[in-house]
Amino acid sequence: KIMPDWKQRRNKLNNKKSVMYYITDFGKSLKPSSDKMMKEFMKDFIQNASGYYIYCHNLGAFDGYLLLKDLYGSTDNIKFLMDGQKKFISIDVISNKIRLRDSLRILPSSLDSLSKLFDVPIKKGYLDHEKVDKFCLLNNEFKQEVLDYLEKDLSSLLSILVKASESLLENYKIDFTKCYSASSMAMKIYRTNFMKDPVHILPPHVDKGVRESY
Numbered sequence: 001k002i003m004p005d006w007k008q009r010r011n012k013l014n015n016k017k018s019v020m021y022y023i024t025d026f027g028k029s030l031k032p033s034s035d036k037m038m039k040e041f042m043k044d045f046i047q048n049a050s051g052y053y054i055y056c057h058n059l060g061a062f063d064g065y066l067l068l069k070d071l072y073g074s075t076d077n078i079k080f081l082m083d084g085q086k087k088f089i090s091i092d093v094i095s096n097k098i099r100l101r102d103s104l105r106i107l108p109s110s111l112d113s114l115s116k117l118f119d120v121p122i123k124k125g126y127l128d129h130e131k132v133d134k135f136c137l138l139n140n141e142f143k144q145e146v147l148d149y150l151e152k153d154l155s156s157l158l159s160i161l162v163k164a165s166e167s168l169l170e171n172y173k174i175d176f177t178k179c180y181s182a183s184s185m186a187m188k189i190y191r192t193n194f195m196k197d198p199v200h201i202l203p204p205h206v207d208k209g210v211r212e213s214y
Contacts, residue, residue, distance in 0.1 A: 018154070019044065020147050023137055030134050042074045050096045053177045057111050057157055059102035060087030067091070067100070089180055103157065105181040107164060111157060120159035125152030 021041045027033035056063035060083070068091065071078055077095040082088055091100040107114055112124040127149040136142045165176040172189045179185035191199070202210065 055103040064088030125149035
């Protein structure tokens with residue numbers, strides 16, 4: 001049941017056009033333009049991402065914090081999960097069935113390394129972040145450089161996730177979207193394909209007592 005549904009979703013996604021947002025498209029003042037851009041993006045995102053899993057490569061420490069404020073400005077029906085280091089594991093927009101996940105947790109390597117490992121046609125883009133300042137951001141030539149960089153990053157990550165998902169399904173019958181991390185993926189592979197005897201779980205009150213003893 002997983003494979004046909006996943007392929008159907010992939011084909012539907014491939015038919016969608018990508019849209020890029022840039023500060024100067026919304027004005028010439030950095031802060032007001034940035035606020036307008038994020039408001040417009042979030043309106044489109046809530047509408048068009050409905051029913052999808054959205055992967056950000058480093059949702060936990062960067063993208064999650066960037067998105068959460070504007071997500072709350074668009075909807076208050078949000079649930080998120082964080083680890084002990086205050087990094088996002090997942091962010092769910094319940095009303096629109098949008099599920100944000102961190103691909104870096106599942107594939108713990110740089111996007112550049114992963115694009116080479118999976119041999120995807122479009123590799124990660126390059127941008128000299130040291131030269132980025134507010135004056136560069138308002139420059140039209142730099143705008144095109146940034147958009148090219150971002151498009152390569154997004155295309156690269158999408159191709160990596162497609163290849164990883166197909167491999168996981170074909171070799172282990174595991175749904176990529178059900179994995180939150182590399183360790184949870186490894187456990188699902190083991191329990192689904194290799195474990196012969198069941199893992200016995202202690203009742204909650206016994207488990208609590210054991211944990212408190214050490």
